[in-house]
Amino acid sequence: MKLQVALSHAKNPDICGGYWIEPTDSPKRKLVDVKSIEEASSVCREYLESNGLGGGNWTGGKVYQVSGSKKTQIARISYNGRAWDNNDNEITF
Numbered sequence: 001m002k003l004q005v006a007l008s009h010a011k012n013p014d015i016c017g018g019y020w021i022e023p024t025d026s027p028k029r030k031l032v033d034v035k036s037i038e039e040a041s042s043v044c045r046e047y048l049e050s051n052g053l054g055g056g057n058w059t060g061g062k063v064y065q066v067s068g069s070k071k072t073q074i075a076r077i078s079y080n081g082r083a084w085d086n087n088d089n090e091i092t093f
Helices: 037-050
Strands: 002-007 030-034 062-067 070-077 083-085
Touching (some): 002 037, 030 037, 037 070
């Protein structure tokens, strides 16, 4: 099963200028291949930390199962690294 996680961010209207520090990564959404939801969580946390992003900046975290050209969202990763299924039930790992 191939998985991908979306990484993206946006300006936070609660912060003057939108960011605590200027992020190094573009806010444009990018998809990263991962092997598990646990790895997706780690990738998201690394992205957030390396870009100095707060909860109000986080717009990524959707986890997709990929089959050919079809992508189906199966989970999401919240700012704190927790994983949730499509019914908002926490996924533990």
